Amino acid sequence: MKNSEQHTSGLRRRTLFGRLGGMVLVVWGAATVGFLALRLVPGDPVDVMLGVHADVSESVRESVRADWGLADPPIMQYLAYLGRLVRGDLGTSYRLQSPVADIIGAQLVPTVALMTLALAVALVLAAGSALLARGARSRALLSMLELFAVSSPTFWTGLVLISIFGFGLGWFPVVATGGIAALVLPAVTLALPVAGIISQVFRQGLDAASALPFVDTVRARGATHARLVVRHTLRHAAANSVTLTGYIVGSLLGGSVLVETVFARPGLGRVALNAIINRDIPIVLGIIVLAAVVFSIVNLLVDLLADRIDPRLTAPAVYS
Amino acid sequence: MIEVRNLRVDLPGTRGPAVDGISLSIAPGECLAIVGESGAGKSMLARTLLGLTPAGAAITADELSVNGVDVRGLGEAGWRALRGASIALVSQDALVALDPLRRVGREIAEPFEVHEKRMPRLERDQRVQRLLQRVAVPEPLLRAGQFAHELSGGLRQRALIASALAANPAILIADEPTTALDVTVQAQILRLLAELKASGIAVLLISHDLLVVAELADRIAVMQRGRFVEVAPAATLLADPQHPYTRELLAAAPSNRPRAAAAPAAPTGATPLLSARSLMKSYGRGVRAVDDVSFDLFAGGTVGIVGESGSGKTTVAKLLLGIDETDSGTVLLDDKPWSGVSESRRRARRGQIQLIHQDSLGTFDPRYSAQRILAEATGLDSAVTRAGRPARIHELFDQVELPRALLARRAQELSGGQRQRLAIARALARRPRVLVLDEPVSALDVLIQSHVLDLLATLRERMGLAMVFISHDLAVVRGLCDQVLVMKEGRVVEQGATETIFRLPQHAFTRQLLAAARLVEQA
Numbered sequence: 001m002k003n004s005e006q007h008t009s010g011l012r013r014r015t016l017f018g019r020l021g022g023m024v025l026v027v028w029g030a031a032t033v034g035f036l037a038l039r040l041v042p043g044d045p046v047d048v049m050l051g052v053h054a055d056v057s058e059s060v061r062e063s064v065r066a067d068w069g070l071a072d073p074p075i076m077q078y079l080a081y082l083g084r085l086v087r088g089d090l091g092t093s094y095r096l097q098s099p100v101a102d103i104i105g106a107q108l109v110p111t112v113a114l115m116t117l118a119l120a121v122a123l124v125l126a127a128g129s130a131l132l133a134r135g136a137r138s139r140a141l142l143s144m145l146e147l148f149a150v151s152s153p154t155f156w157t158g159l160v161l162i163s164i165f166g167f168g169l170g171w172f173p174v175v176a177t178g179g180i181a182a183l184v185l186p187a188v189t190l191a192l193p194v195a196g197i198i199s200q201v202f203r204q205g206l207d208a209a210s211a212l213p214f215v216d217t218v219r220a221r222g223a224t225h226a227r228l229v230v231r232h233t234l235r236h237a238a239a240n241s242v243t244l245t246g247y248i249v250g251s252l253l254g255g256s257v258l259v260e261t262v263f264a265r266p267g268l269g270r271v272a273l274n275a276i277i278n279r280d281i282p283i284v285l286g287i288i289v290l291a292a293v294v295f296s297i298v299n300l301l302v303d304l305l306a307d308r309i310d311p312r313l314t315a316p317a318v319y320s
Numbered sequence: 321m322i323e324v325r326n327l328r329v330d331l332p333g334t335r336g337p338a339v340d341g342i343s344l345s346i347a348p349g350e351c352l353a354i355v356g357e358s359g360a361g362k363s364m365l366a367r368t369l370l371g372l373t374p375a376g377a378a379i380t381a382d383e384l385s386v387n388g389v390d391v392r393g394l395g396e397a398g399w400r401a402l403r404g405a406s407i408a409l410v411s412q413d414a415l416v417a418l419d420p421l422r423r424v425g426r427e428i429a430e431p432f433e434v435h436e437k438r439m440p441r442l443e444r445d446q447r448v449q450r451l452l453q454r455v456a457v458p459e460p461l462l463r464a465g466q467f468a469h470e471l472s473g474g475l476r477q478r479a480l481i482a483s484a485l486a487a488n489p490a491i492l493i494a495d496e497p498t499t500a501l502d503v504t505v506q507a508q509i510l511r512l513l514a515e516l517k518a519s520g521i522a523v524l525l526i527s528h529d530l531l532v533v534a535e536l537a538d539r540i541a542v543m544q545r546g547r548f549v550e551v552a553p554a555a556t557l558l559a560d561p562q563h564p565y566t567r568e569l570l571a572a573a574p575s576n577r578p579r580a581a582a583a584p585a586a587p588t589g590a591t592p593l594l595s596a597r598s599l600m601k602s603y604g605r606g607v608r609a610v611d612d613v614s615f616d617l618f619a620g621g622t623v624g625i626v627g628e629s630g631s632g633k634t635t636v637a638k639l640l641l642g643i644d645e646t647d648s649g650t651v652l653l654d655d656k657p658w659s660g661v662s663e664s665r666r667r668a669r670r671g672q673i674q675l676i677h678q679d680s681l682g683t684f685d686p687r688y689s690a691q692r693i694l695a696e697a698t699g700l701d702s703a704v705t706r707a708g709r710p711a712r713i714h715e716l717f718d719q720v721e722l723p724r725a726l727l728a729r730r731a732q733e734l735s736g737g738q739r740q741r742l743a744i745a746r747a748l749a750r751r752p753r754v755l756v757l758d759e760p761v762s763a764l765d766v767l768i769q770s771h772v773l774d775l776l777a778t779l780r781e782r783m784g785l786a787m788v789f790i791s792h793d794l795a796v797v798r799g800l801c802d803q804v805l806v807m808k809e810g811r812v813v814e815q816g817a818t819e820t821i822f823r824l825p826q827h828a829f830t831r832q833l834l835a836a837a838r839l840v841e842q843a
Contacts, residue, residue, distance in 0.1 A: 235421045
């Protein structure tokens with residue numbers, strides 16, 4: 001038995017290495033695609049990097065050429081670019097005259113705060129609705145609400161929330177003021193569609209788990225319904241929902257573009273939007289790389305969490 | 321302990337009662353066995369005694385008491401007090417009957433956590449250890465910290481029994497407690513249940529297999545369509561069955577039905593249809609799944625591969641089918657290389673060797689009707705024109721003795737036996753010369769098992785099929801195969817003509833398997 005335990009932990013270590021390798025691969029892929037896009041756009045790369053409307057002196061153009069080593073062969077440029085990335089240097093935004101890393105860093109906090117609160121709200125709403133609705137009628141009502149939440153466009157939901165809770169009831173500020181109160185409406189706006197999806201999957205997971213054979217065993221022990229859910233089926237349902245939540249965190253970054261625009265909040269979403277409109281390619285590249293990093297970290301965490309929830313995932317395969 | 325008079329259970333949306341006028345009583349230290357096919361109402365009867373009938377079930381009885389409590393009209397809270405503490409359940413496969421995401425120790429502790437007031441963690445753990453010791457699980461400390469899938473089938477089932485015993489119930493309902501187990505382990509679990517019975521626990525044993533219950537039961541009730549057709553002391557019932565259905569069940573028991581054609585004499589000079597030479601296969605690091613397996617199979621012959629789960633039987637099947645590649649050694653099909661050639665070269669000959677699974681349900685597209693399933697398979701047969709397909713499908717249906725009325729049904733609308741026949745028909749559609757059958761009847765009731773085995777014997781004789789028959793059930797193998805391979809940990813420990821091996825087993829492991837089988841069979 002000792003032997004098989006060692007075998008199991010060996011397996012887990014290997015897959016952890018594999019996963020870290022996969023993360024590096026994803027980030028590298030995103031950076032490469034970004035680099036290629038930059039080079040494949042027809043015209044002088046300097047024009048591309050400076051943006052269409054940029055009107056700059058020849059000396060700035062020369063410094064761009066020097067920064068990117070545009071005189072070198074493309075492969076050297078690519079390697080130099082990767083080298084800078086590894087050191088955390090995302091390049092310079094020539095439009096905004098400052099390093100990309102600084103611009104992103106300055107806007108990271110409001111966006112991360114928004115995403116974190118949105119995710120928390122979504123999880124609470126999803127878990128609450130999935131656990132509380134047991135009767136057929138409350139389930140039907142909730143399914144309808146979920147569908148409504150999922151299918152409403154974010155900007156519309158945001159405007160409705162602003163007009164009810166901002167202007168109408170005056171509970172929350174309408175524009176960004178910096179306090180936690182100003183974060184509530186944007187977070188709820190971002191959370192609602194996500195909560196709808198997670199709660200559907202979570203409830204399906206609970207239903208599927210409650211049809212498993214061990215449920216009879218648990219009930220035959222005299223356990224209450226509450227105990228059955230809390231100690232048993234909840235965990236089974238969580239296994240799937242956790243994976244889904246991981247994917248959704250990635251999409252929250254995209255959603256924050258809309259929400260930050262609607263609520264006129266500072267944040268990465270707006271930075272990204274402006275960079276795309278102005279073709280400020282270094283910032284776009286930086287955000288692509290950041291998104292890839294965030295996405296792979298979240299997925300790594302989700303995988304590790306899923307292993308904790310379901311020990312069978314790391315079990316050595318049984319051959320017969 | 322249990323007193324039931326004239327119990328009737330009606331389920332919503334079904335015609336006729338699921339349990340119809342059942343009366344029974346069980347005393348402390350007594351075991352009543354209920355035997356019958358699936359769908360006879362055995363499990364519904366068990367669920368009624370646990371108060372776990374599906375919503376909307378109508379239950380009437382002149383008397384229905386569990387451990388002295390009249391449970392007619394008992395509310396959910398009343399039932400909860402009984403379940404686990406007075407009457408406990410041990411069900412079929414502990415791999416799924418224990419919560420797979422919780423440690424075994426926590427699962428075992430749950431009944432007394434539910435029924436008794438909070439206790440310190442240390443005390444709880446000690447109690448779990450004692451329970452594991454009571455069901456003879458070695459290294460209880462280690463086992464309590466593991467998950468169900470980390471335990472062997474026998475240990476898992478013991479852990480499940482320990483969890484049923486945790487809150488000291490007076491009555492144990494054992495619903496097919498040994499069905500998922502190898503024959504050696506089956507015997508051990510039955511012995512454990514016998515010990516519990518001797519300690520004064522009343523046992524209600526439910527099984528489809530008369531021979532399994534004979535070991536343990538004081539009295540046997542034979543159930544058919546919701547009714548007891550015969551109730552008698554175990555010895556009397558087995559020696560002198562009164563009801564025709566009981567006699568049918570007894571006759572169907574695998575050991576009572578030889579089907580083996582006389583070992584087809586390997587025609588001198590003839591080449592074997594399928595030949596395995598020194599097959600080797602390892603998975604991962606150093607796990608030898610198959611270690612030096614060789615045999616020759618001639619037309620009309622059947623080789624049985626027996627062994628416990630994990631012994632490498634299924635891996636041999638994969639190598640024979642060319643689903644998995646051998647590490648070394650060769651498979652010859654019709655004297656031409658079958659292993660080690662590219663899939664594109666193998667594809668043209670794939671039809672010659674076909675597989676039949678234990679659980680065929682998963683092998684059918686759930687949206688396909690039986691007709692369409694067979695149409696897909698016959699579509700691969702160049703000898704059948706598009707216009708000739710319906711006739712060929714009818715022919716296949718007739719060959720496996722399925723009524724044509726079932727052609728429009730989907731697999732999940734067929735019974736287990738019908739499904740297995742459909743799987744055989746699908747295999748026959750490719751006009752195979754070799755069938756590889758991996759536990760083809762293990763999921764079926766004895767009676768159905770017997771009918772499917774009869775069909776296989778008929779087909780073998782009529783079409784000259786050669787078969788590789790993988791099973792953990794020695795009696796079934798003895799009835800059908802002319803040569804046998806006994807496998808243990810990937811190795812063939814004994815190989816030879818069936819009768820020789822069953823009469824004069826050489827290897828200790830073979831003797832152990834046979835002894836266990838006989839222990840279960842002894843009536």
